[in-house]
Structures are given as structure tokens and as C-alpha cells.
Amino acid sequence: MQYIYKKLLDISEEKAKELGITSEDLALYFPDHLMIDVEFKSGYLKFKLLEFVLFLLAMGVKTFLLPRKDQPGSLDIEEVERVYTREALGYDRKHHFTTRGQDTIWRRKAGEAVAAYCQKNQPNEITVLDLCTGTGLTLLEICKILASRNITKRLNVCLTGLDYNRSMLGVAEKRPYLFANILTDFVKGNAMDLYSPDGKSADGENSRFKAESFDVVTQMCGIGGINDPKSVFEGVLKVLKPGGHFFLADMHRPIPNLIGELPIINKWVEMPLFEVFIYEKGTIPIVLNQLWGWRDTTLDFYILPLVSWQDGNQFWGFKILSFEEESLRWWLSMTLMPYAKLIVEKTEITKEEHDKRQKILSLLGK
Numbered sequence: 001m002q003y004i005y006k007k008l009l010d011i012s013e014e015k016a017k018e019l020g021i022t023s024e025d026l027a028l029y030f031p032d033h034l035m036i037d038v039e040f041k042s043g044y045l046k047f048k049l050l051e052f053v054l055f056l057l058a059m060g061v062k063t064f065l066l067p068r069k070d071q072p073g074s075l076d077i078e079e080v081e082r083v084y085t086r087e088a089l090g091y092d093r094k095h096h097f098t099t100r101g102q103d104t105i106w107r108r109k110a111g112e113a114v115a116a117y118c119q120k121n122q123p124n125e126i127t128v129l130d131l132c133t134g135t136g137l138t139l140l141e142i143c144k145i146l147a148s149r150n151i152t153k154r155l156n157v158c159l160t161g162l163d164y165n166r167s168m169l170g171v172a173e174k175r176p177y178l179f180a181n182i183l184t185d186f187v188k189g190n191a192m193d194l195y196s197p198d199g200k201s202a203d204g205e206n207s208r209f210k211a212e213s214f215d216v217v218t219q220m221c222g223i224g225g226i227n228d229p230k231s232v233f234e235g236v237l238k239v240l241k242p243g244g245h246f247f248l249a250d251m252h253r254p255i256p257n258l259i260g261e262l263p264i265i266n267k268w269v270e271m272p273l274f275e276v277f278i279y280e281k282g283t284i285p286i287v288l289n290q291l292w293g294w295r296d297t298t299l300d301f302y303i304l305p306l307v308s309w310q311d312g313n314q315f316w317g318f319k320i321l322s323f324e325e326e327s328l329r330w331w332l333s334m335t336l337m338p339y340a341k342l343i344v345e346k347t348e349i350t351k352e353e354h355d356k357r358q359k360i361l362s363l364l365g366k
Ligand SMILES: C[S@@+](CC[C@H](N)C(=O)[O-])C[C@H]1O[C@@H](n2cnc3c(N)ncnc32)[C@H](O)[C@@H]1O
Pocket: 077, 080, 081, 084, 095, 107, 131, 132, 133, 134, 135, 136, 137, 138, 162, 163, 164, 165, 168, 189, 190, 191, 192, 219, 220, 221, 222, 225, 226, 292
């Protein structure tokens, strides 16, 4: 039997040529695994076994995590809002459960990123915006890391958590953040509409910010519920100070030649078909779409470094500081939790680079 793991990007060579974009330009931004189909061949019994694992996964989610009953729609802001209003009180427990507790480690990495920024830039004060902050778990871990590094003894820390959902914010506001020299503030806002030149809210309800308001922006498991990720990245580019850092972490589909190893009896084996099949047929529809109102976020990691902004006669874009994709172990040590983390820095770019990035984005229909 055959299973095709379809490419995510289908860029027309002809159109690229017309725009003067070479294959070398594209290779800088898009790795091969996004651009080619991968074909898997396997026996009938193996497929049946995969379908059985899928069935167990679906039953497990249904029984223990009680997802919403309605079928996923277009995952627009109203639908995502309904999911998180329903999930707010049980969010922490469910999120720890679906990630086998790894989510706390991921959130600490956001804290590490803020600490690294402080060490590199030695500011007197640091301002951090956590997008799609939910119940505030990421800000809590950022506080712990900054306190454990004694950073809070050296500088004032202002943390803002932004979310669209009042029920999630309600839980965040009740959490005690008892750290000296750390100010936390939670605001209602739309991550797709972060910036306004005067920092004023358009409707008196959703917060917006002036250009260059923050040193670091973090977004942990926050981009998958957003139907226009590019608008989020453009807003982040505007509200970050020059040299500011953006930390983005979420799921990333398995990369067929970078598969995790699984212990079976006394051997470590790679099972690429197992990983890609369960991710496409199980993780995306059952866990991401149904339970969390989420999409596959893989392409967002490749769109972010292409976003740029013209401010007067200056051009701004992002420089990649680090990118990691890992096939992490889920329950029973199964390699079913592919996750990625990207850290970029706001940097001045040339007009030529800005034009090139805009053209590449247009090839993606963005
Ligand atoms: C999976 S939770 C993540 C929460 C938190 N970052 C964490 O690490 O636990 C996703 C959050 O994104 C929020 N969200 C979704 N779309 C949003 C938008 N357009 N603007 C602001 N928040 C949004 C949801 O309300 C929800 O609280």
C-alpha cells in the first residue's frame, strides 16, 4: 500500500522567474521537505496497525479530554473564542496532559530567550509582551527563569500578557505572580491587530501598542488559532524595538528524514510512516482541530522570517537567531510530538532585501 506525505508548498517556477526570484533565493527560506512529496510504501497489515493506533488515540482523546462535540469549521476568531471559553477552567490540566507535561519545559525556553536577551543587551529595564497568553502559564515560567538568574535584582521587568479571550485572561489574572521587581499586566487584545501609531485602541476594548514598545515578544502555542499569521508577525515587527527578539514555539509537522528514534525491545528504531501518518490523520484533526481549535502551524515558521516593514525611509525585517525542530516523545515514549522553536531578531534590512522578501511572500499567496 502507498501513502503520500504531500508537500506543503507548491511554488510556480515560472512565476518565480518572472519576479526575478531564483531557486537559491527560495532555498534560503524553504527546506526541501516543504517542497517535495514523499511516498511511503508498506504492507497491508502495517497500515491496519496504524489505523488501530489512530483509533486508540481518538478514543483516548474522546474519553479523557472531552473535546467539544461540534465539528471544526474554518477556525475563525469566533470559533476559537468559543473553544477557549469552554476550555478556560480546565486548560492547564488538559494542556499538560496532551503534551505529557513537556509544555512547561517549552514555556521555560521562552524564559531562557528573555534571559538571553537581557544578557546580550544589558538593558536597565525589560518589557515583554506574551501573545495569546491564555491562562498566563508562559509568563509564570518567564518570571521563574528571570528570578532564578537574579535578573530581577538588576533590572525592572514589565510583562504584558495579551489574549482575546476573557475567560482565559480571568484565570491568568487570579494566578499569584509574587516576584520582586516584576510587574505583570493582562490585557484583552487581538494578536492580528497589535499596532497603532498612537498606541490607541480602535474600539476601546482591544489593546494596541505604539511602534518600538517591547524588547521581547513571545508566542507559545499561540499561532495555530490565528487565521492570518502574517498580520501577527507584521504587528510584532512594528511593536518590537530595533534589536528586539521574537520567540515563537508551536507544533511542526514531522520531517521525514529527521524522525525521532523509538525504543523497541533492545533497539532504537525510526518509524517515519508511523509519525507522519499519525500526525496527519490523528494529531491535526483530533487533537489540534477538534480539541484545541488549532491548525497545523508548520508553515508559520517559514513565513515569519520573510515578513518586512517599510517605516519612512527605513526597512525592517527579521534575522533568524535560532531554529529547532524536534520529534519529542509523547506518552509511552512514542515519537508523536513534533515541536519547533524559532527565535528572530528585528533588524534593519535594505530596500532590495525588503522587495525580495515581499516577492517571495507573494509566491505563497501572502
Ligand atoms: C493554546 S492557548 C495558549 C495559551 C498560552 N500561550 C500557553 O502557553 O498556555 C491559545 C490562546 O490563544 C488565544 N487566541 C486565539 N486567537 C487569538 C487572537 N487573535 N488574539 C489573541 N489571542 C488569541 C486563545 O484565546 C487562547 O487563550
